[in-house]
Amino acid sequence: MESKGSMLKLSLCHLLLSFSVSSAGSFVVNVTQSWYHAEENHNISLEWMFPTSTDPSPNGLYVYCEMLADERPSLMFHLYEGVEVPELQDKRFAGRVQWDKDVLREGRLRLHISRLQTNDSGLYWCQVDTSYGMNYKECHLNVTAVKDPPEPETTSDTRLRRIGLYWALGLTAALLVLYSFCLCITKRMRDQYN
Incomplete structure (x- = not known):
């Protein structure tokens, strides 16, 4: 098992390499929705779709998902060679982001975010990198505060x-x-x- 530091270095190198190499035009990442709206303390599922190959092995699959906000980018989800790397996940998402492993083979990345907070509002993007292509897509999430019920x-x-x-x-x-x-x-x- 590699150390956390070397995994981070590998992930960052892989990400930089992915940005510098142009992928084939046929590899497109899409989202099911461009805008999501939810109330705080609720749960939501964000979904990205990408082309699949005939090779069922997830070993060549790299996924990097971030939330971009005013403060700084926050790593929400990282899949390295088909394996989730929760150690690199930003603390604000720890224990709140789950993913559907079953739909990944169908070319869908579905992330469930629980206990939404108003500061979860922002731009979310996921980059999918495979042996046959690389691309990314973004979506927006707007989390509104729960309106207090009127006091008796x-x-x-x-x-x-x-x-x-x-x-x-x-x-x-x-x-x-x-x-x-x-x-x-x-x-x-x-x-x-x-």
């Missing part, structure tokens, strides 16, 4: 209860006054007849 209006609920209580007390007092008045009139009428 406890102040108006309390106010309504208080108003109801005042009405009940006022009505009770009015009924007591009316009852007392009726008692007084009834007593006066009895006294007059007696």
